[in-house]
Amino acid sequence: MIQKILLKRTLHVKFVLLFFFLITSKTLSQTGVTRIYTDWNGYFTSSSATSVVANQPNTENNLLAFVWGGKTYSTGVNNSVLTTNSVVFENTLFRALKIQSLNYGSGTFFLQGSMIDGSLTGRILTPPISGSTSLPSELASRLTDGINGLALGTGIANILSGSSSFKIGTNNVEIGAIADNRPDIVVTQVASPNSTVDTFKFVDVNDVTVGNVVNVAFNSSSIPVVGTYRLDLFNANNGTPATYPANDTREIRLLGMDLSSFGITAANAAQIDRFVVNFSGGSDCAFIAFNKGSLKTAELALVKKAELIGCGVGSVIRYTFEVTNTGQVPLTNIVVTDPMIGTISGSPIVSLAVGATTTLTADYTINGTDVALGRVTNSAKVTAIDPSLNTVEDISGQTNGDDVPTITNLLTPPRVGTIKNITCNSLGTIVLSDLPSGSWTLEMNSGSGTVNTSGSGSTTMVSGLQVGTYTFKVTDNSSGCKSPLTTGTSIISQTTNTWNGTGWSTGSLPTLDQNIVFTANYPPAVDPNVDLYGCSCRVSGSDTKVTIKTGRTLTITNEVTVNGSLTFENNASLVQINNLNNNSGSITYKRSSQ
Incomplete structure (x- = not known):
């Protein structure tokens, strides 16, 4: 996980790479990126918008380098590809900042390269959301995916108005990075920019601005388009396809900023505690990253994994907690907590060196509520102290780069297959698979109530369905294990x-x-x-x-x-x-x- 967010979503920042479409009030220390290099199809470069389909990336691809102020800066994703293709670059290392959660509104969308799901015409959010409605952490994970979190081709459009703050910690800014004519913050926009203004600033421990605020309007002509990509859009609330064409196109813009843009000097750098982004409601972001050469980042990551040992009341889920120091300084007093478990053996961890990982385990006992739901969902938290006595933290995720809760299904839910809607001569049908191989009981829920049927075998067809939305859960009759409900599947009438x-x-x-x-x-x-x-x-x-x-x-x-x-x-x-x-x-x- 990249750095975590404290307070309102606190996270460590150094050189921040923000993928939005932006403009700012400063011109010397804030300059638009004029070319990008990515690993699409192995190697790809672009410096302008294009209508040529062959030059429009349509899968997840990682930013290898970019041109800013006439110089090419690598991101550290894969410098050998740049060298092989005779790109002369200045060696720098960027990494996405870890956002723990993003809220959404009716106009917020997942952005996804049109071929990430394997089809130019079909639209399937990949990976899918875990339930019937999206979690704020699932939106945030789209800003930290890819190598070092620097994936293009995924993102969030129209991020709901609000602020995110990223922990830096006092005395962690490299003084030599200020006004050094190297990008400390790079911001990009990957959908349709508008004139609404986002603000960016550094604050101290009392939320007082250090230096000055930078205002950014994403539709500025001073930020050139550096590429066009193909994508599908999905509703942020439930991951269903949005009312936009499949395989649509959007443009990519990036803005680079030096720490001096924010009025940061050697005299006030030590006051910095956090970097704060105030989203306007129209921001379209692929990621926010930092140049690790500008900040001694104190970061850690917590990955939580589950092993199911039985599925009934009194059975156990064995959790593994992997704590990694992903920053640049050693950490001490590392404490792992889980609200569902209580005390975790081995916590606190006395110290953790840079790059080191420590693993803890703990058991959770399944209760009646868990059995009724068919799944157990929860998150853990880790905190630590850096050498400047700043507190850093992380919420557990499924990888180092996300905060998606750990979800343990007590039984695999039915998989919805072929759907046949009502025709003139027949009612609707739904094919279900991934059922228990032996005897099972299937529960079907709709607006008409609940119907239970018994059967056996791994697949079945549910027929005779009127217009409506249906969910299913299954019970394994031999073990008594119950699955969670599927998401809703709609049966519609003929035209x-x-x-x-x-x-x-x-x-x-x-x-x-x-x-x-x-x-x-x-x-x-x-x-x-x-x-x-x-x-x-x-x-x-x-x-x-x-x-x-x-x-x-x-x-x-x-x-x-x-x-x-x-x-x-x-x-x-x-x-x-x-x-x-x-x-x-x-x-x-x-x-x-x-």
Whole structure:
């Protein structure tokens, strides 16, 4: 995990690389990046927007280097690739700052390279969220993925307005890094910039600004576009595809800043305690990183893993806590705590050298509430003291780069497979797999209530489903283990094609798998003189008059419902495929005698 956030999300900062689209009030010490180098397809470089698909990255790719102020600076991700491709660079090391959580609103989106899920047309958030709604830590993890957290092709758009603060600690700024004409902070924007202003500043232990605030408006023409990439967008609240096209495009911009941009000098550097970002609500971020040559970072990471030993009340989950000193200074008095476990044997750890890892273990006893939910979710915390007596901390995650809670399923939930929606002749079906191999009981929940069915085997098809949203959980009858609920799966009806007096709602004539609804008189003044086909037919409104002209046929699979009037002229016909006897309303046939 990269550095953690204290207080409002405190984290250590040095040279910060912020992937947004930004502009600032200072020009000498704040300059737009003019070229990027990444490891897309092995090696890729770009310095402008492009419409050439072959030059638009569509997978996760890591920032190798960038040009700022006429010089190329490596990030340390893979310098050998730069050397192989004859790139001359200044050797620097950047790493993403660790954000613990990001809140979201209705306009917040996951950003994901269009081929990360393996398809240019299908859209699947990868990795998926852990439940039916997103966790703030799951959003934050998209800003720290990739090598050293420097992945492009993933991010968050329209980060909800609010602040994040990153712990630095007093006396940890390298004085020689101030005004040295090297980028200390680099900020990027990876979606659609607007004129709203984000603010960046350093503060002391009392939240008083050290130096000055830097204001950034992401749509500034002074920050050039350095690339175009292809992506899918997903709703931040639940990870479902957003109402944007698949394989869409967005531009990439980066802004570099020196510590002197913030009014940091040798006289006030020792006062710095935290770096604070105030998001405007329109920020589109891929990551925030720091140049490790500018700050003696005190950082640590906690990874929590689980081993399930039984699944019933009284059974045990054995947790492993891996504590790593990911910073640049030794740490002491390292304390690991877990609200669900209490005392953890081996904590506190006396000291931890740079790069060292210590592993602790502890057991948690499963209770009745856990069994009912089918899963156990929790997080642990680690704190430590650096040589300047600053406190640093981390919330446990699944990797060093995230704070995603540890989730232990007591039984694997059913996997939703093929979904068939309602058609004219059949109700919906859902195929489920990953069921226990022996006997099981499946619980299905919908707006109509709960239905339990028994079966065996690893797959089953649930049929006869009406329109609605369904969740499932399964119980292994041999062990009694219960799974958590699946996320909701929707069954929808066939399309309705409505005549409004001038045209059909789908833009074309109805077909046999569509329901026909007339809300206005038919045919229009200029008779299209066509036969009509549909699954069902409804004449809506007491004043609606529908006439099937001479020689034409209305073919309907199921019922005809008439609230207005439906008239068949001489030699016009109604053909019903299914003999349901459930027509209703006034239907008139006109026939000429011979």
